[in-house]
Amino acid sequence: SKSLINLRDEILLKEKEELFRKEQEGQRHWITEGLATFGAVLRETSNNLESLSYSVVSELAKYLQSQLVGIFVIDKTIADKPVIEQTGAFAYGRKKFADKKLEWGEGLVGACILEQKTVFLKNVTDSYVEITSGLGKANPRSVLIVPLIFNEEVFGALEIASLKVFMDFEIEFVEKVAESIASTISSLKINMRTSQLLRDSQ
Numbered sequence: 001s002k003s004l005i006n007l008r009d010e011i012l013l014k015e016k017e018e019l020f021r022k023e024q025e026g027q028r029h030w031i032t033e034g035l036a037t038f039g040a041v042l043r044e045t046s047n048n049l050e051s052l053s054y055s056v057v058s059e060l061a062k063y064l065q066s067q068l069v070g071i072f073v074i075d076k077t078i079a080d081k082p083v084i085e086q087t088g089a090f091a092y093g094r095k096k097f098a099d100k101k102l103e104w105g106e107g108l109v110g111a112c113i114l115e116q117k118t119v120f121l122k123n124v125t126d127s128y129v130e131i132t133s134g135l136g137k138a139n140p141r142s143v144l145i146v147p148l149i150f151n152e153e154v155f156g157a158l159e160i161a162s163l164k165v166f167m168d169f170e171i172e173f174v175e176k177v178a179e180s181i182a183s184t185i186s187s188l189k190i191n192m193r194t195s196q197l198l199r200d201s202q
Contacts, residue, residue: 027169031176034063038177042184049073049188053088056158056181061090064170066162067140072102072109073148073156073185084110084156112145112157118175119145122165141165146174150182155189 041059045052057069071088086100105114112119121143140161148155158178160166166174 027167031169031173034173035176035180037063038180042180046184046188047191049087049185052181052184052188054090057088057090060158060160060174060177064160064162064166064174065164066160067091068159068161070100070159071148071156071181072100072113072159074113074154084113087156108143108145109157109159112147113154116147116149116154118147118171119143120166120171124161144171144174146171146178148178148182148185150179150186153182153186155182155185 038056038059041055042052045055053071053073057071060066061069069090070086072084073087074082075085076082082104084102084104084106086102089100102110105111108119108121122141124140124143140163142162142165144158144160144162144166146158146160148157158174158181160174
């Protein structure tokens with residue numbers, strides 16, 4: 001009887017371990033596939049900030065099945081007074097006009113950029129944002145704000161609101177995508193400065 005019970009427990013444990021292994025494998029595959037998709041998107045739009053911003057937010061909304069996605073980029077046109085400008089927004093399945101401008105350090109996006117740390121909210125207050133769909137209105141269950149960092153320099157942040165709670169592997173994915181976006185923005189800004197210097201010299 002004891003042998004049978006031990007055998008049953010052993011089988012159950014092995015099944016559990018196999019399920020966990022498959023789940024981990026599935027998550028790794030999902031991350032790899034997503035990074036490849038975004039690599040292609042960034043290559044196609046690497047010469048224009050507006051195109052890059054809208055491609056990123058629309059693809060992220062689809063891939064993460066999120067209702068609201070925004071990208072914010074630091075504008076240092078005035079050296080001693082940088083502002084945080086929303087360069088792309090996607091909500092309720094369509095592109096939105098990006099018109100937000102934040103002061104340096106303003107709000108959760110500003111804090112995320114200032115501290116260069118991911119912000120993850122699971123208990124979102126009713127006043128944060130309201131998501132509208134054909135089925136009615138609802139407040140997001142989670143909000144994820146990830147800084148865009150490359151070579152220890154911060155370029156902006158991604159803000160994502162969803163009716164579901166993000167899993168750890170999804171947060172890991174967004175952080176990896178954010179680094180790729182930051183790298184592309186860095187190259188884009190260098191190219192823009194070079195073009196400007198060339199125009200000035202001419």
